[in-house]
Structures are given as structure tokens and as C-alpha cells.
Amino acid sequence: MCHNPEWGGKTMSVYLHDIPLPEAQQRLIQALEEVGLESVLGVEEIPLDERALGRVLAEPVWARLSSPHYHASAMDGFALRAEATAGASPTRPVILQVGEQAVYVDTGDPLPDWANAVVPIENVEALDEQDIPAADARHPLKIRLREALPPWTHVRPMGEDIVATELVLPAGHTLRAVDLGAIAASGHTHVRVSRPPRVAILPTGTELVPVGQPVKRGDIIEYNSLVLAAQVRSWGGEAVRFPITPDDFEQICQRVQQAADMTDLVLLNAGSSAGSEDFSARAVERLGTLLVHGVAVRPGHPVIMGLIRRSQGGWTPIIGVPGYPVSAALTGEIFVEPLLARWLGRRPAEPLEIEAQITRKVTSPAGDDDYMRVVVGKVGNRVLAAPLSRGAGVITSLVRADGIVILPRGVQGLEAGAPVRVRLYRSPAEVEQTIFAIGSHDLTLDLLAQALSAHQRRLVSANVGSLGGLVALRRGEAHLAGAHLLDPQTGEFNIPYIRQYLPDTPVTLVEWVGRIQGLLVCKGNPLNIRGLEDLVRAGVRFINRQRGAGTRILLDYHLERLGIDPAKIQGYDQEEYTHLAVAAAVASGRADCGLGVMAAAQALDLDFIPLFTERYQLVIPTVYYESDLLAPLRVLMQDENFRRSVQGLPGYTVENMGQVVAQLPQ
Amino acid sequence: MCHNPEWGGKTMSVYLHDIPLPEAQQRLIQALEEVGLESVLGVEEIPLDERALGRVLAEPVWARLSSPHYHASAMDGFALRAEATAGASPTRPVILQVGEQAVYVDTGDPLPDWANAVVPIENVEALDEQDIPAADARHPLKIRLREALPPWTHVRPMGEDIVATELVLPAGHTLRAVDLGAIAASGHTHVRVSRPPRVAILPTGTELVPVGQPVKRGDIIEYNSLVLAAQVRSWGGEAVRFPITPDDFEQICQRVQQAADMTDLVLLNAGSSAGSEDFSARAVERLGTLLVHGVAVRPGHPVIMGLIRRSQGGWTPIIGVPGYPVSAALTGEIFVEPLLARWLGRRPAEPLEIEAQITRKVTSPAGDDDYMRVVVGKVGNRVLAAPLSRGAGVITSLVRADGIVILPRGVQGLEAGAPVRVRLYRSPAEVEQTIFAIGSHDLTLDLLAQALSAHQRRLVSANVGSLGGLVALRRGEAHLAGAHLLDPQTGEFNIPYIRQYLPDTPVTLVEWVGRIQGLLVCKGNPLNIRGLEDLVRAGVRFINRQRGAGTRILLDYHLERLGIDPAKIQGYDQEEYTHLAVAAAVASGRADCGLGVMAAAQALDLDFIPLFTERYQLVIPTVYYESDLLAPLRVLMQDENFRRSVQGLPGYTVENMGQVVAQLPQ
Incomplete structure (x- = not known):
């Protein structure tokens, strides 16, 4: 076989x-x-109606008729012979007899054979007997003109738009709305298009x-x-x-x-x-x-x-x-x-390409053309392309992608900051309206993304943990970072870290939500887990967040306080990047518990053991905080409907949302 | 009322x-x-099939299911516990019993509950009794591994793509093909979209x-x-x-x-x-x-x-x-x-905008936003926008337009060369593939436009006469110019004019067609016109070509030779810009005769009195003649089918088409 x-x-x-x-x-x-x-596989002749839209011409369209197909008046007014107006001036008007020397025409009307110009109705005085103003401006006895007209004034000569036999559209053209008009104007009732x-x-x-x-x-x-x-x-x-x-x-x-x-x-x-x-x-x-x-x-x-x-x-x-x-x-x-x-018979799709800088180092199989999905946004003056999941099974990586970067055969990878060409899936205008949020993951960011989309903004969030977010801000790779970094010395959130990681960048620290962190366990809590002390019990498999995540710092802080050795926790080295991924690990049985927010537990129908409350804040370089791009965010934080939708998630408080906590460096 | x-x-x-x-x-x-x-006027729930394409989400899509909704093998291979491979190396392989310690899985199969990794089939030795290679690689008795696996290797964990409750797509999103996949993957069978x-x-x-x-x-x-x-x-x-x-x-x-x-x-x-x-x-x-x-x-x-x-x-x-x-x-x-x-509920259309230079001075009513249709092409390093007809009746100006330049209220016009923003109707890739031909009009250019479109090139031609074409080349505003300029001294075509108008630009002069010029008169030639001498007869109304047109130069040359005073020709001052426009003027009765090519007469069913033969040549700056952009033109000039189609027009000869007449300056 x-x-x-x-x-x-x-x-x-x-x-x-x-x-x-x-x-x-x-x-x-x-x-x-x-x-x-x-x-082309075949040709179909189809009637010229709106269903022809998007079809591809199998043959060129040559004009059968001229358009206009007669000399047409371009104005509402009087058709006349230009020669009859010779010498007319404000002080020496010319009077023409309607009927013999002038005839009223509407826009589009054919010119009488003997006429060669049109004077617009608003440029004449319409007169009746004894030269009094006419009752009906269209049907006076005479008209008085105070300006001479060159021949063919206000006339659309035959063929002005289309001359019979001209090429109207070439074969291979994909029909748009205006094309249908031009084809009709040139005397066709059908079009010959390629068979789909x-x-x-x-x-x-x-x-x-x-x-x-x-x-x-x-x-x-x-x-x-x-x-x-x-x-x-x-x-x-x-x-x-x-x-x-x-x-x-x-x-x-x-x-x-x-x-x-x-x-x-x-x-x-x-x-x-x-x-x-x-x-x-x-x-x-x-x-x-x-x-x-x-x-x-x-x-x-x-x-x-x-x-x-x-x-x-x-x-x-x-x-x-x-x-x-x-x-x-x-x-x-x-x-x-x-x-x-x-x-x-049409041109193949040609995606728009733009130049961008890749945000992180990537590797690529040298033997293949590698199609890497990226999100694209403009942060300051730089257009950035941030790689999405490379997994062939992750269809959301295509859904979220703003474009594709092709790493050609022979290229084994790129360093962070390398220039790349992105084949865009979206319009550059959308790219300009993209807010890059890189930092800690929180479920409320999904609500924010949805709300911003009604304000012509696209929120693209990458989950790299709170510290990763501060690093991204320092590198100029994000407009804002969500962070909930507890300082063990002061019990303060974020400010000491911002001072350390962003000493020179003016940032505005804004209150976002208060949220409860706790342990996510299987429904019914079969292992009877009550607190962090239980993580070292035999048979308890933990799933952790990645290094640099605020939740991880919170865990380590409390483990140290309690004198628990992380090495004794089974699964401490297993890392996930989001609360939902931790919840999914527990829901699937891959782990018995993990630290995360209450909303994640509820989303996957897990039990939740509340342990700590923390403050989740937005770190925003002040130049962006005040920007037009982020204006809808400032509006939303004060919007009652939006606040209610966030409050509706379990374990969240919004009473301080939008409050400026600090302007740094002070 | x-x-x-x-x-x-x-x-x-x-x-x-x-x-x-x-x-x-x-x-x-x-x-x-x-x-x-x-x-949004209303919401419809429609089934998730390809007819949902292009519809706009009326509500956000939140994931109902995770994807994968179980831990899935990412490879064809054997599911096993990673711990069982600990210490495996090329010299110290590990052998696992199939059934107890390893189970064959195809890509996408769920992992057994006890397994936490997959080894690809090509990375194991499948063994039967006495450790001989197994007959069926999928169903051996044992497998031998020479490498240890970390846990979760080659496993797509539950929720890798989508975690239940996540935002899949926001409201207001216009559905594309991949979106339908993600919506299906997240457990939906219908979508709620806005009513059209x-x-x-x-x-x-x-x-x-x-x-x-x-x-x-x-x-x-x-x-x-x-x-x-x-x-x-x-x-x-x-x-x-x-x-x-x-x-x-x-x-x-x-x-x-x-x-x-x-x-x-x-x-x-x-x-x-x-x-x-x-x-x-x-x-x-x-x-x-x-x-x-x-x-x-x-x-x-x-x-x-x-x-x-x-x-x-x-x-x-x-x-x-x-x-x-x-x-x-x-x-x-x-x-x-x-x-x-x-x-x-979607975003309004946002046309792509590019910067260009306007090719000629334009005026605009100061009180209005003026939507000017332009063609756009890249000549050398400059992106040029050439205004099309401003007439509201000229639908072909929209069909031919590559974009719109808006002259806002308060602007009374622009000087030639002024920078403008063009709202593009076409992709920038098409703009890059545009050949700007400015110069003398010839009907064969329509055939060329049609033929080039099959070679991914767009020919945009502006008719400004032969001399106008040379001026456009000098200004760097065109890739080529058609010209048929007779030199009265030498009887030579074009070369003396090129020397005068383009002394410093290396150009290649290429033979295009030989063509017959003559008088276009009404069917049956009712005024019995036989030659240029008849133009001064009383009652004969002439229609002329514009100054700088090759046909006009030809006319003036012969009038002078014959000692005819142009002032005595009625209509000598009436100018049209193309052969077809001259023909249309005669066909409509606006004039009795004009000078033009035979094909134009035939197109509008006029009679034709042949007078002169002339050479119509292409003047191409050598840098463009040799360019990739014009490669299809060089090919077409040698193409038998194309030559035959040109020869099919009445009054044309093509035997020298494509021949290089001169490289100038010599």
C-alpha cells in the first residue's frame, strides 16, 4: 500500500x-x-446586484456605454448658447428669451442640441412681463445674466466619466461597492466572475x-x-x-x-x-x-x-x-x-507588515520556517512584539495574536530587542490603541479588557508576576503593571519595590482592588487542609506560582514567618503563571492545593481556605497615566457599573479603586 | 409644509x-x-458555524469549558510516571513494563490518572521477550529509555489553552475564522451577536x-x-x-x-x-x-x-x-x-493612512471638508498622490482611487509637493506594485493595464500629453511616459525632445507601437472632410487636443507645412485630453471632426480619414527600465499573446515593440 x-x-x-x-x-x-x-476553474455570469460584492472578475470589463451618454446639465439652471452671453457684465446685463434662447434644465437633464452651456438658476434674475421678478423661477419669460459664460460651462460632456470601449476594471479585480456602480454606468447588467x-x-x-x-x-x-x-x-x-x-x-x-x-x-x-x-x-x-x-x-x-x-x-x-x-x-x-x-484569479492575501522589536529572547528550530504569534503594541515610541504561547494546541494564541513573526529557516532564535517584521492581523490603528499590561495576573483584568473594548481600547495582558511587571516597566515594555508585592519589613505593598526597581521612572501608583488570597483545594477538602502548615504533610501535593509572582512572595513571607522549609513541600518547584492555572491544576487532580484568589477557586468549583487580604495596585508610569491612551481606564475606575462588576467577583473589594496611592519618586 | x-x-x-x-x-x-x-439594536443567538463569520459579538464570550478539559498527551508515545525514569542515561537505560508502568497513547489521548509524563515513541526502544525489538512498536512488552524525563514532559495540562470562566473574546469583536474555533473549544455551541x-x-x-x-x-x-x-x-x-x-x-x-x-x-x-x-x-x-x-x-x-x-x-x-x-x-x-x-457594536472602519506628496497644485473650497480622490504610487523613494477628477459625477474617480485626501475646512488648497495623508482604499503592498505612467494617451495602455494586472502590477496612467510626460519624468513623478513627439527639423520622434527636457536623466527609449493618426468624423462623413485643408471651411467645428499633446504637435506641424492659420479653425481652442474624449465629442455632435487614432474612431463608430503614421514610444528612466517593478512590462513586450491583442486594435503595428531605440544621454 x-x-x-x-x-x-x-x-x-x-x-x-x-x-x-x-x-x-x-x-x-x-x-x-x-x-x-x-x-481560474471556471467563469460564471451573475446579475449585477449586491451579491456580486467580493466576487472576482474573470474577464476585464470594457465600457459598452459612455457615461454620461449625452451632454448633461451639471446644475439646475438654464441651458443656453454661451455665445449669447458674450459681453454680459454687472453693469451691462444680457436678457435672453426663455423658450428660444434659454430652457430650464434640472441637474442631469440632457442639453438641447443647440445649447452649449448652463447658467445655474441662482445666477440669473428670472423675469416676467415688464421685467418684474417671475412668480415661478423655473418658468419665467426672460432671464437676465450679468456674467458671460465660456462654452461648456456647467455641462457634463458625454463620456466625462466613461467613454465606451474604455477599460473599466481589469480581470482579477475583487468587486467593491463602487465598482458595481461603474460597471452599471458602463452599460452592463451582468458580470463574468470566477467560479468559487x-x-x-x-x-x-x-x-x-x-x-x-x-x-x-x-x-x-x-x-x-x-x-x-x-x-x-x-x-x-x-x-x-x-x-x-x-x-x-x-x-x-x-x-x-x-x-x-x-x-x-x-x-x-x-x-x-x-x-x-x-x-x-x-x-x-x-x-x-x-x-x-x-x-x-x-x-x-x-x-x-x-x-x-x-x-x-x-x-x-x-x-x-x-x-x-x-x-x-x-x-x-x-x-x-x-x-x-x-x-x-485574484491576488493572494498580502498582510500588512510593520517593524517591531521583540520583547524577549526566543529560540527557533533552525530547520523550519517558524510562525510565531505575537501581540503588538506601541509603548512610547517603540512598537513592541511580545511572543505568545508557541504551543500548536493553543488556539487562543491565534485568537489573541495581533500578527505573525516568521523566523525563517536557518535562524535559531532572536535576542530580546531584535527588530522583526510582523504580518499584522489587525489594523495599525488598533495597534495604536493597545494598552500593554505586563505584570501580575488578576481575574479583574479580564473584566477590564471587556470594559475597555467598549472605549476603543484593547487591553493586552501578559502574566509575568508582579516583579516581572516592574522589570517590564523599567525596560519600557508596558503601559502599566498590576502588582501586589508585600514588603516583609514594612508590611507595605509595592512602594519599596518600585523604589528599588524603578528609581528613576516617574510612576503613579493607583489603588485597584483588595483581594483575599488563600488555599485552593478540591471540593470537600478531602485532605482536610487548613493552613500553610499542612503543606508539608505527606501526601499533600502543592502547585506553586512562579518566582517573582506576588503570590509567591506572599507564600515565602508566610512560610518564613512560620518557619516552614519550602524544600519539604512536595510540588514547591512546580510552577504555574496564573491563578486560574493553579486552580486548573487542583481541579484536574494534578495537585492537591495551591495558593491563589477566591475567584479562581469559585471559577473551577473548588473549595477555598481564606488566609490573607492583600492590595492589588496598578503601577503606571506617569506619562502614560496622564495619556489619552489610558483616559478610558481613568474613567472606568470611577464608573459605578464597572466597579459593581468587579465587586461581583468573590473575594474582591473596590472601595479605593482609582485612588492615587503615591507619585514616585517623591 | x-x-x-x-x-x-x-x-x-x-x-x-x-x-x-x-x-x-x-x-x-x-x-x-x-x-x-x-x-446595538438587538441581539441574536446563532449557531456556531461558518455563517457566524463577520458577525459582531453582542456579549463577551466567557469560557464554559477548559481546553484541553483533561491532561492530554502532546505526542504519540508512552505515558508513564516521570519518577520511574530517574537516573536513566545512555549508558544506564531504564526498562519499564508496558501495562503497569507505561501505556501507549496517541497525541490528544488523556493521560492515565497515575501518569505524569509522556515519552515520544521515537525516543524509546520497544522490546519483546528476551529484549528483542518488538514487532508492533505500539504494543511491546517493555520499553527501554536512555533519558530521564521531568514531570509533565509532553503533556498538555488541562486548561493549557483555555481555563473555564476566562474571557475568550470581548463584546464588539468581529468574528474571524479562528475565533469560531476558540469559542467552540471553550464549550459554546451558539454565539450571541448583534442583529444586523x-x-x-x-x-x-x-x-x-x-x-x-x-x-x-x-x-x-x-x-x-x-x-x-x-x-x-x-x-x-x-x-x-x-x-x-x-x-x-x-x-x-x-x-x-x-x-x-x-x-x-x-x-x-x-x-x-x-x-x-x-x-x-x-x-x-x-x-x-x-x-x-x-x-x-x-x-x-x-x-x-x-x-x-x-x-x-x-x-x-x-x-x-x-x-x-x-x-x-x-x-x-x-x-x-x-x-x-x-x-x-463594532469599531467604525479605520482606513489605513500613509504619508504622500501631492503631485500638483490643487484648490479647495475653504468652507468645506474636501474629499479628494487620488491615485498613489511609489516612484523612487517618494510616495506620490496624484489627484483624480474632482467631479461628483465621475464614479470612475472612486473606482480608480487608491485613497482619499481630506482637505479640511479652512484650507484653500495645496502647492505641488505638499505632504498629505492619504486614507488608503488599497493595501500598501498594492501601492508598492503600482507603475505610474504619465504622458501621452494611447488605447493600448488599457490593454497593458489589463495584462499587467495578471503579473501583480497595477498600471496607473495619467494623460497629460507627451511633453507633460517628459516633465513628469524630470520631476520624478512617473516610472514611464508614452510619447510620440515629432521633431519638425529632423522628422525624428522623441529623441530631440528627451535631450531638451531630460538632459541629465539616464533614460531608455523603447519602441511601443506604430499607429495611424487621422481625422475622426461622423459616420458617413456628412461634411465630406478629406484633409486638414477642410478644417477652415465654414461650418466645420473642430475639437482639438491639449497643448503639449503629441497629436497637437503633429497637427501644428502639418498646419504650418500647409500654411493653414489655426486661428481660422473653429474649435481650435476647444481641448480634450484623450483620443477617446475627442471621439466622444464628435460622436455627440459637439464637434464635426478631430485628430486622433483609428482605434478611437472605431470605438465610437465614427469614420476615419487616415493621414499620418507615427511612432509611439515609451520613455523610461533606465533605473526603472531595469527594475523589478517593470520586469513584467519587459516580459509582455516580447509576449506573442500580448502583441497579438495590441495588433488586434485597428491602426496599430507592433513589429518593433520592446526594441530599445536609444539609451540617453549617449
Whole structure:
């Protein structure tokens, strides 16, 4: 079944072989050229109405009619011969007889054959008998002019807009609203556009369940087909979603054949790797020709490309799309979009690119083109790109991404501050309206993000802990940092740390929320945990926050006070970056307890043992505190509705929200 | 009927009163606030499928489920306890019993409760009895590892992507393909989105005929409703197009009432000015409240805004849209788009802006915000914005526009070279791929534009005549100029002029086409015109080309040779800028003859009297001739298909196309 020796002789030991991206694209195009599928698939003639919007012209539009198709008046006024006004002046007016020498015309009316100019109605005196002002300004007996007109004044000559036979729009143009007007004006009632490619989307995998069905452990909600279908649709294709096919080679082959027979492109989702249930490559080999198995891109390298022989003759290309959601979506962007563009006859999507500086050191596999998702914001005069999760399974990294940085093959990484080009997913205007919050995580930041979005601001928050936030402010990489750093000496929050980490930066320290920290334990508290003393008990597995997190400092402070040796706490070295991640670790059974806020416990239905109250404040460089960018934040902190929504989270108090605690350095 | 004294007491003398744009927008918003129509009109719950694309979230999406919702293997391999691999090394491997200590898992499979790490299948030796390699790598008896694993290696912990209760997407977000995936992953099957506003579009005007009906003199093809409907659709609304209503006040009132009763917004097209058949303002006054009549924007100032009282109670806003197509489309952009954005709860469109230099002096009415359409291209290192026709009737000026320059109120004009901000309609990538051709007009440039568009290049041509083209090259404002300048002394084309006008610029002169110039006359040549001698005959009205045009130089050369005094030619002072415009002048009866190319005569079904053959050449600064930007031009000039298409135009020869005539200065 497996004819290509390159993939190995034994089914179980086949492994894909990555080739560079341009080579993979080239192989596909070449194969499509060989079977005559490299350009527009077909032409449709459709009526000229608003449904033509977004369609791509398959042929140029040449004007059939001129527009205007006659000499038209450009004003409401009187058509006349310019020669008849010769010599008119304020002191020596000319009087013309209406009917013989002048005729009233509305804007757009055709000029009488004998006329060659229009005088606007407001520039004449309309006269009746005895030269008294006319009762009806449009139908006087005479008009008096006090200015001479050059010929063709206030006339739209025939063809002013469009001359018959002119090119109105070239083939390959994607129709916009105004284009439809110009096409109509040039005498067309229909447009000839490229036929939208039909794309079959075949999700496969025994572990998949459709959206809307209850999920149990091990089930994976099948949403790649949704994302791929929406991508196809947004790129001008028609998506045909097939039901989930289980991991059964014969069933998969049958479905692929059926899909290939009825569409222009098959996207076979998952099974494209080389695992035990990865049947895609074998299916392509059985039903046609395997062109590529493995492309040197991350994420998404186990891409398959091939051609399926149609039952009715001819070929249908197939792309084996990797299963991880980020890989699947990027495979769409990298391979499917350009192919649809080719078949539609339009230009491929060209994302806007901007220059930015990467905020932290990143590494990259040297053999691959590495598609790194980043958030982008402008802090001061620098445009910054902060890398998001690199995991191929983290679809929120694509949702949150403002753009992609491609680390090309041969590049093993970048130092912090290195210049990069970002392919933007958002408009530069949105980037300008982005507030970068780097620091301690708090659930109220989600509420703030939601509230700010109604004020044309986007809050992008990176969770690096309170100290990390101060460091980010020092580096000029954030507009604000949430912090709740307890000073063991003074019992004060944040100020001593700001003095130490930001000695030279004028900052405004603003009260945000008071919140209760405590231990998150399983529902019913089966291990009967009551306080930090219990963490050293045998069989109690702790999940910690990362070094530099305010919660971690709080823990260490109290452990020291209580004389507890952290080395004796099982799991002290296991670190998570957010309260919710700690809660998730407990909820999943990976740990028995962790320190965090009450709201996180409630979110995942855990029990909560309250231990300490603390002050969570916003550290804002004063230049940003006073900026227009942050104006909506200042407004929201005083907004009763917003405060109520924060107060609604368990364990939070807002009575001092917005109060300026200190201006530093004093 | 007309209650507002500001519009004048007598129906015929009412005239609109322009107010500044921000004031007009403010009046509308305030009125909408008073009647409770200032924000999202309603919420719909729709299933999570690809039709949700482009819809706007009416509420934030909070995660219901975590993703993954269990600890999942991130690789195909064996789940195990990390502790069991402690001390493993290449020389001291560890062997684990499959079943008890290790279990095969595919990517995405849940980890057994007792496991806390996964070793990829390719990193183990699968063993059977007597430690021989296992026949089935997934089901061996034992596995041998030569490396210790930290806990949670190759595991996607529960909540890695999404933790239940987290904010997935804020309200007001426009859904993209990946968003649908994240919403599905977070446990939703439906989304709550804003209801699309319904917009009624009412074309009015006795002179209008629908697209597709034969037009006679005075008829205007009604396509504004098509453009407005397409705009509404592209901005997320639903358009309801009404049939054309004639200029009858009662009928218009009836239709407006009907439209207001069934939609959220009425666009009443035309009749918004103050002419004799401009009923819109009066209709609004009768049926509700007139808020604004006249906004200080050009084109498009006679805008009307008001509220119509619904029969069933409540109010529907109405916008009276001016009739000129450019005015109508810009009214859509300026007033309708922001209103729809508000009703959908999304951000208004924010066009990308770039800096450019205006190519020529422009004037502007000081009292208005003036929306000037421009084409944009990059010539050398300068981004240039060349103004297009300012006529409100010229829809092709919007179709061809790469963007808009707003000359704000108070600005009376700009000098050539002044910096401007352009609101782009195209991507900056397209701007980079724009070839600016300024110079003599030739019909073959349309064919070239069409052919170049298939090579990812956009040809933008401005017709300023051959000499104007050389001047543009000298100013660095074009990549190439078409020229056919006959030197009376030498009989040579172009070279003497290039030496004079571009003494210091290295240029490559390339043969383009040979073409026949002659007199364009009415079908049947009723005045029996045979040559230039006939132009001085009484009753023969000539239409000329502008000074500096090659055709004009040709004419003057031959007139002088023949001893004909131009002052004796009627219409010698009437100038047009293109061959087709000359042809249109003859076809319409505005003139009896003009000098031009044969193809222009044929295009408008005129007779043609061939007089001279001439050489039309391309003058290209050598730095551009050799550039990547112009590479497709060099290819096309040698392309048989392209040459054939040019040869197909009457009166053209292409045998020397692409030949380099000279490199200057020599």
C-alpha cells in the first residue's frame, strides 16, 4: 500500500520527511499545471446586484456605454448658447428669451442640441412681463445674466466619466461597492466572475465529537472543520463540511474519494502525521499521487499534499492538514489561501507588515520556517512584539495574536530587542490603541479588557508576576503593571519595590482592588487542609506560582514567618503563571492545593481556605497615566457599573479603586 | 409644509444651509440618543458555524469549558510516571513494563490518572521477550529509555489553552475564522451577536431607469441604490432596495413612510438638494423631524438627516443622500458606515493612512471638508498622490482611487509637493506594485493595464500629453511616459525632445507601437472632410487636443507645412485630453471632426480619414527600465499573446515593440 520507499517499507515505521516551504509549494503548483488546474476553474455570469460584492472578475470589463451618454446639465439652471452671453457684465446685463434662447434644465437633464452651456438658476434674475421678478423661477419669460459664460460651462460632456470601449476594471479585480456602480454606468447588467472553488473538509479521528455534544475525558471537540470552513468562506471559496470519519483506513479512503469526486479541493484534517492512526498519506497513495509529506514549517510541519484521481476522470488536489488547531489554521493560511486566490484569479492575501522589536529572547528550530504569534503594541515610541504561547494546541494564541513573526529557516532564535517584521492581523490603528499590561495576573483584568473594548481600547495582558511587571516597566515594555508585592519589613505593598526597581521612572501608583488570597483545594477538602502548615504533610501535593509572582512572595513571607522549609513541600518547584492555572491544576487532580484568589477557586468549583487580604495596585508610569491612551481606564475606575462588576467577583473589594496611592519618586 | 423658517418661506426658494461635518454627526447622534437608538439594536443567538463569520459579538464570550478539559498527551508515545525514569542515561537505560508502568497513547489521548509524563515513541526502544525489538512498536512488552524525563514532559495540562470562566473574546469583536474555533473549544455551541441593521434604499427621480433597461437621451441609469446596497452589505447591514419612485411628493412621502415602518434606517437617494424636484427635505419635515440639511463636505454637501415617525410608534432615522454617484458613495462612507458600526457594536472602519506628496497644485473650497480622490504610487523613494477628477459625477474617480485626501475646512488648497495623508482604499503592498505612467494617451495602455494586472502590477496612467510626460519624468513623478513627439527639423520622434527636457536623466527609449493618426468624423462623413485643408471651411467645428499633446504637435506641424492659420479653425481652442474624449465629442455632435487614432474612431463608430503614421514610444528612466517593478512590462513586450491583442486594435503595428531605440544621454 505504501509505494514510496522514502516513507519506509513498514507501515508503522513510516515517518514524514520535511521539505522547505517554497519547494512544497512549487511541487503542488507543478502538479496542478500538469493536470491543468493551475488557474481560474471556471467563469460564471451573475446579475449585477449586491451579491456580486467580493466576487472576482474573470474577464476585464470594457465600457459598452459612455457615461454620461449625452451632454448633461451639471446644475439646475438654464441651458443656453454661451455665445449669447458674450459681453454680459454687472453693469451691462444680457436678457435672453426663455423658450428660444434659454430652457430650464434640472441637474442631469440632457442639453438641447443647440445649447452649449448652463447658467445655474441662482445666477440669473428670472423675469416676467415688464421685467418684474417671475412668480415661478423655473418658468419665467426672460432671464437676465450679468456674467458671460465660456462654452461648456456647467455641462457634463458625454463620456466625462466613461467613454465606451474604455477599460473599466481589469480581470482579477475583487468587486467593491463602487465598482458595481461603474460597471452599471458602463452599460452592463451582468458580470463574468470566477467560479468559487468548492472545498471539502473532512475531519477524521475516533476521539472527535461534534460541537454541541457532551464531552467526556479523552473526547476532543471537533472545531478544526469549522475554522477551515470559515477560512475557505472568507477567502471566497465554498466549504462543504463532511461529518467526522473515525480512524478507519477504508472509511477514510471512501470519504476522500467521495469528496474528491464532488469538489475542487479536499482538506483531510489530521491523520497527517506518522502515528499509528495517521492514515492520510496512505489514503492519498492509494487513491492518487502523494506529492509532499512534511513541510519544514512550525507549527504544522506534518502537511500532506497530493492529487486524488476522480472517479469521473481528472484530478482533485488534497491537502492533509495537521490536527493541532494552530497548525490547521496556519496550514489554511499558508497553503489553502494562495491556492484559492489562484483559482479565483485574484491576488493572494498580502498582510500588512510593520517593524517591531521583540520583547524577549526566543529560540527557533533552525530547520523550519517558524510562525510565531505575537501581540503588538506601541509603548512610547517603540512598537513592541511580545511572543505568545508557541504551543500548536493553543488556539487562543491565534485568537489573541495581533500578527505573525516568521523566523525563517536557518535562524535559531532572536535576542530580546531584535527588530522583526510582523504580518499584522489587525489594523495599525488598533495597534495604536493597545494598552500593554505586563505584570501580575488578576481575574479583574479580564473584566477590564471587556470594559475597555467598549472605549476603543484593547487591553493586552501578559502574566509575568508582579516583579516581572516592574522589570517590564523599567525596560519600557508596558503601559502599566498590576502588582501586589508585600514588603516583609514594612508590611507595605509595592512602594519599596518600585523604589528599588524603578528609581528613576516617574510612576503613579493607583489603588485597584483588595483581594483575599488563600488555599485552593478540591471540593470537600478531602485532605482536610487548613493552613500553610499542612503543606508539608505527606501526601499533600502543592502547585506553586512562579518566582517573582506576588503570590509567591506572599507564600515565602508566610512560610518564613512560620518557619516552614519550602524544600519539604512536595510540588514547591512546580510552577504555574496564573491563578486560574493553579486552580486548573487542583481541579484536574494534578495537585492537591495551591495558593491563589477566591475567584479562581469559585471559577473551577473548588473549595477555598481564606488566609490573607492583600492590595492589588496598578503601577503606571506617569506619562502614560496622564495619556489619552489610558483616559478610558481613568474613567472606568470611577464608573459605578464597572466597579459593581468587579465587586461581583468573590473575594474582591473596590472601595479605593482609582485612588492615587503615591507619585514616585517623591 | 415647510415649517423651518431657516429653509425659507417659499418652496421654490428654499436653499440648504451647510453646517460643519462634526456638528452634523453630533446632531444625528444626539437625536438618536433621545429616541434610544444610539447603540446595538438587538441581539441574536446563532449557531456556531461558518455563517457566524463577520458577525459582531453582542456579549463577551466567557469560557464554559477548559481546553484541553483533561491532561492530554502532546505526542504519540508512552505515558508513564516521570519518577520511574530517574537516573536513566545512555549508558544506564531504564526498562519499564508496558501495562503497569507505561501505556501507549496517541497525541490528544488523556493521560492515565497515575501518569505524569509522556515519552515520544521515537525516543524509546520497544522490546519483546528476551529484549528483542518488538514487532508492533505500539504494543511491546517493555520499553527501554536512555533519558530521564521531568514531570509533565509532553503533556498538555488541562486548561493549557483555555481555563473555564476566562474571557475568550470581548463584546464588539468581529468574528474571524479562528475565533469560531476558540469559542467552540471553550464549550459554546451558539454565539450571541448583534442583529444586523436593516437599511431601506429608496431611489427617486423621474429620469432614472433601472439597470438593464434601454436608455435614451436624458435617461440616467439608476445605480446609486446598487452601490449603497453593496456598501450596507459590506458593512454588516441588510439592504432593502426599493423600486424607483418618480419625482412626486406624495408618492415619495408614502414610500418613505413605508420604508421607515419596516427598517432601521432609510436612505433616500437624491432630491436632497434645493432644486425644483428636490422633495426630500419637505418629505422629512412632513413625516418627522428634519435635523440637518446641508453638510460642509465636498462632494456631497446637500446631505439631509432626520427622524421619521413610525406608524407603529417610535422613530427611524433617515439620510437624504445626494444624487451624484461620488457624493452618494462618500455619504455612505461618512455617515452610514459609522452609524452601522454603532448599531452593530463594532469599531467604525479605520482606513489605513500613509504619508504622500501631492503631485500638483490643487484648490479647495475653504468652507468645506474636501474629499479628494487620488491615485498613489511609489516612484523612487517618494510616495506620490496624484489627484483624480474632482467631479461628483465621475464614479470612475472612486473606482480608480487608491485613497482619499481630506482637505479640511479652512484650507484653500495645496502647492505641488505638499505632504498629505492619504486614507488608503488599497493595501500598501498594492501601492508598492503600482507603475505610474504619465504622458501621452494611447488605447493600448488599457490593454497593458489589463495584462499587467495578471503579473501583480497595477498600471496607473495619467494623460497629460507627451511633453507633460517628459516633465513628469524630470520631476520624478512617473516610472514611464508614452510619447510620440515629432521633431519638425529632423522628422525624428522623441529623441530631440528627451535631450531638451531630460538632459541629465539616464533614460531608455523603447519602441511601443506604430499607429495611424487621422481625422475622426461622423459616420458617413456628412461634411465630406478629406484633409486638414477642410478644417477652415465654414461650418466645420473642430475639437482639438491639449497643448503639449503629441497629436497637437503633429497637427501644428502639418498646419504650418500647409500654411493653414489655426486661428481660422473653429474649435481650435476647444481641448480634450484623450483620443477617446475627442471621439466622444464628435460622436455627440459637439464637434464635426478631430485628430486622433483609428482605434478611437472605431470605438465610437465614427469614420476615419487616415493621414499620418507615427511612432509611439515609451520613455523610461533606465533605473526603472531595469527594475523589478517593470520586469513584467519587459516580459509582455516580447509576449506573442500580448502583441497579438495590441495588433488586434485597428491602426496599430507592433513589429518593433520592446526594441530599445536609444539609451540617453549617449
